[in-house]
Amino acid sequence: xxxxxxxxxxxxxxxxxxxxxxxxxxxxxxxxxxxxxxxxxxxxxxxxxxxxxxxxxxxxxxxxxxxxxxxxxxxxxxxxxxxxxxxxxxxxxxxxxxxxxxxxxxxxxxxxxxxxxxxxxxxxxxxxxxxxxxxxxxxxxxxxxxxxxxxxxxxxxxxxxxxxxxxxxxxxxxxxxxxxxxxxxxxxxxxxxxxxxxxxxxxxxxxxxxxxxxxxxxxxxxxxxxxxxxxxxxxxxxxxxxxxxxxxxxxxxxxxxxxxxxxxxxxxxxxxxxxxxxxxxxxxxxxxxxxxxxxxxxxxxxxxxxxxxxxxxxxxxxxxxxxxxxxxxxxxxxxxxxxxxxxxxxxxxxxxxxxxxxxxxxxxxxxxxxxxxxxxxxxxxxxxxxxxxxxxxxxxxxxxxxxxxxxxxxxxxxxxxxxxxxxxxxxxxxxxxxxxxxxxxxxxxxxxxxxxxxxxxxxxxxxxxxxxxxxxxxxxxxxxxxxxxxxxxxxxxxxxxxxxxxxxxxxxxxxxxxxxxxxxxxxxxxxxxxxxxxxxxxxxxxxxxxxxxxxxxxxxxxxxxxxxxxxxxxxxxxxxxxxxxxxxxxxxxxxxxxxxxx
Amino acid sequence: xxxxxxxxxxxxxxxxxxxxxxxxxxxxxxxxxxxxxxxxxxxxxxxxxxxxxxxxxxxxxxxxxxxxxxxxxxxxxxxxxxxxxxxxxxxxxxxxxxxxxxxxxxxxxxxxxxxxxxxxxxxxxxxxxxx
Numbered sequence: 269x270x271x272x273x274x275x276x277x278x279x280x281x282x283x284x285x286x287x288x289x290x291x292x293x294x295x296x297x298x299x300x301x302x303x304x305x306x307x308x309x310x311x312x313x314x315x316x317x318x319x320x321x322x323x324x325x326x327x328x329x330x331x332x333x334x335x336x337x338x339x340x341x342x343x344x345x346x347x348x349x350x351x352x353x354x355x356x357x358x359x360x361x362x363x364x365x366x367x368x369x370x371x372x373x374x375x376x377x378x379x380x381x382x383x384x385x386x387x388x389x390x391x392x393x394x395x396x397x398x399x400x401x402x403x404x405x406x407x408x409x410x411x412x413x414x415x416x417x418x419x420x421x422x423x424x425x426x427x428x429x430x431x432x433x434x435x436x437x438x439x440x441x442x443x444x445x446x447x448x449x450x451x452x453x454x455x456x457x458x459x460x461x462x463x464x465x466x467x468x469x470x471x472x473x474x475x476x477x478x479x480x481x482x483x484x485x486x487x488x489x490x491x492x493x494x495x496x497x498x499x500x501x502x503x504x505x506x507x508x509x510x511x512x513x514x515x516x517x518x519x520x521x522x523x524x525x526x527x528x529x530x531x532x533x534x535x536x537x538x539x540x541x542x543x544x545x546x547x548x549x550x551x552x553x554x555x556x557x558x559x560x561x562x563x564x565x566x567x568x569x570x571x572x573x574x575x576x577x578x579x580x581x582x583x584x585x586x587x588x589x590x591x592x593x594x595x596x597x598x599x600x601x602x603x604x605x606x607x608x609x610x611x612x613x614x615x616x617x618x619x620x621x622x623x624x625x626x627x628x629x630x631x632x633x634x635x636x637x638x639x640x641x642x643x644x645x646x647x648x649x650x651x652x653x654x655x656x657x658x659x660x661x662x663x664x665x666x667x668x669x670x671x672x673x674x675x676x677x678x679x680x681x682x683x684x685x686x687x688x689x690x691x692x693x694x695x696x697x698x699x700x701x702x703x704x705x706x707x708x709x710x711x712x713x714x715x716x717x718x719x720x721x722x723x724x725x726x727x728x729x730x731x732x733x734x735x736x737x738x739x740x741x742x743x744x745x746x747x748x749x750x751x752x753x754x755x756x757x758x759x760x761x762x763x764x765x766x767x768x769x770x771x772x773x774x775x776x777x778x779x780x781x782x783x784x785x786x787x788x789x790x791x792x793x794x795x796x797x798x799x800x801x802x803x804x805x806x807x808x809x810x811x812x813x814x815x816x817x818x819x820x821x822x823x824x825x826x827x828x829x830x831x832x833x834x835x836x837x838x839x840x841x842x843x844x845x846x847x848x849x850x851x852x853x854x855x856x857x858x859x860x861x862x863x864x865x866x
Numbered sequence: 867x868x869x870x871x872x873x874x875x876x877x878x879x880x881x882x883x884x885x886x887x888x889x890x891x892x893x894x895x896x897x898x899x900x901x902x903x904x905x906x907x908x909x910x911x912x913x914x915x916x917x918x919x920x921x922x923x924x925x926x927x928x929x930x931x932x933x934x935x936x937x938x939x940x941x942x943x944x945x946x947x948x949x950x951x952x953x954x955x956x957x958x959x960x961x962x963x964x965x966x967x968x969x970x971x972x973x974x975x976x977x978x979x980x981x982x983x984x985x986x987x988x989x990x991x992x993x994x995x996x997x
Contacts, residue, residue, distance in 0.1 A: 319988040331989065343925045348946070690902035734906055737926065759987075817987035818903070822913035824926050 271843025325492025367728030432522025452512020553585030733821030
């Protein structure tokens with residue numbers, strides 16, 4: 269039954285038609301059509317990807333597998349949901365969830381790949397698939413775009429939320445590439461000279477890296493990694509085109525957007541190195557190269573590398589590369605400003621950040637994604653050192669005030685952050701000047717449990733699929749924590765999250781895992797854009813040092829229907845309001861389809 | 867030179883521990899790993915076993931490190947029909963930690979955490995791969 273009166277429907281249709289330059293009759297007909305579950309949306313409900321048999325050494329191909337149905341989780345309500353909910357339910361919001369995209373400029377001199385040879389702690393400094401990050405993001409955006417109508421309810425995509433680690437090495441180019449691909453556009457991921465690749469994967473000194481031209485340099489050949497001549501040149505020379513997400517998207521900071529390599533404070537040495545003309549291929553060269561440009565420096569980076577250099581001594585292993593000032597390392601203010609510089613569509617301008625963030629330097633924000641859904645985008649990153657996070661007290665106070673206000677206004681709330689409840693124990697404080705007390709996981713969870721309107725904490729960081737229930741100690745309520753994998757490490761999966769009102773005092777949060785839109789099995793010689801994405805996933809699946817099999821999660825961490833008690837009488841969210849939200853998004857999607865000629 | 871190198875590696879390991887409290891990713895080798903990934907892996911493994919055995923889970927096993935010195939882990943959960951799920955790992959630092967799963971105090975699984983994690987992500991081995 270339509271919530272809008274006929275007059276209201278005609279009025280809003282006309283306004284939307286004008287806003288999105290669509291024929292009024294065409295739009296009106298489309299908006300009047302009832303929602304139908306989009307059975308063809310290419311999610312893991314239809315099919316998924318698994319590691320297949322060994323093809324060489326220990327190397328496995330990937331293969332298609334049957335889809336995975338939703339499993340109902342009742343950890344919070346402790347009783348089965350009413351079967352009748354299916355006939356009565358309505359979609360309140362349907363969201364894409366991106367996280368840990370890790371766009372990589374693999375040729376950047378500032379990347380410290382050689383340190384992987386020193387310690388497993390740097391295992392994320394280099395992956396066999398580093399040159400293919402833009403291809404993967406484009407394919408993932410394609411998946412979201414193809415899932416622009418919900419496979420559960422048919423509702424249009426309300427928005428996409430992105431929980432950080434967008435640029436892998438705080439490179440300005442990485443930042444540009446990631447924003448362009450999510451907004452929609454073209455990127456050629458070559459920061460060096462046209463037609464050539466300048467990086468560790470072609471330098472024989474770098475025995476710790478996968479060399480596609482000759483995998484027998486180092487351990488990758490014995491593992492069974494394929495020989496793919498010309499891969500790297502192809503990867504960086506190719507224009508990658510992304511359709512963009514069809515509706516608004518929002519983002520938060522991740523530790524890689526805050527600290528260099530997600531762990532270290534940026535200092536002038538790193539900044540100079542990033543735009544310079546030398547790149548190190550060996551651990552000793554990496555440290556000696558950095559130190560040759562230092563005068564005095566007391567940063568953690570300096571202390572670390574000073575120790576290494578003083579013990580290991582100087583050594584050759586530095587290569588000349590094309591210098592590029594566009595590789596400069598961005599500051600937090602640059603990150604926010606760059607989002608404000610992005611176009612009006614898909615929007616919103618700023619993607620969560622506003623001019624107020626620029627003026628104040630505040631790196632967290634809140635936004636009403638719909639009239640009844642408020643999202644809080646936190647910054648849980650430690651700006652001193654360390655990959656893990658915490659929540660500064662001033663931000664907690666701000667969040668609590670916001671949640672209290674949202675409760676008064678009968679709004680549902682989501683909290684977005686990069687870090688999750690397992691990685692919120694970083695206690696590093698700046699040695700200089702006062703700093704905020706840091707709130708860690710146990711206390712943060714307890715705080716969130718005090719606000720029943722806060723139904724889900726959505727995050728990433730650990731590159732794995734995990735859904736955690738946080739029941740209140742007396743089991744009178746609680747919230748869901750939804751942690752999504754990444755675009756860089758296997759399984760290279762992201763998520764769709766739909767908030768559905770069952771109209772029986774409960775809500776269902778449908779979590780649907782998505783693969784990027786490329787074939788499971790890479791065909792030899794396929795250097796197309798989608799072929800590269802497919803190859804990336806295969807290489808990632810075999811990168812044993814990361815422990816790829818450990819990140820897929822159980823079936824209770826993927827396609828699930830999470831039941832939660834509705835925090836208030838949801839009939840207060842009128843059908844008319846929900847319909848207006850759906851109509852606005854449908855109109856934007858139709859305009860997107862027209863632009864894409866779909 | 868050898869002594870210098872050994873001292874260098876010790877210093878590096880210490881500094882790296884400080885600088886890299888958690889890389890956000892770790893290899894499943896034993897359960898002891900960076901951050902709290904150990905308890906996630908254990909929960910994933912236990913849940914996978916229970917689902918494969920067709921248990922209807924109401925509360926997914928939640929794990930914690932009970933004894934840091936002994937590296938003992940324990941998880942609790944429940945089935946839809948109210949049975950208690952308990953998972954234990956006696957030695958999380960073993961090269962191949964073994965987990966024991968009981969439902970209503972009856973042992974339903976004892977085996978390698980790593981093997982379950984691997985099998986979860988892979989299709990069943992081909993006859994050529996099987997030992």
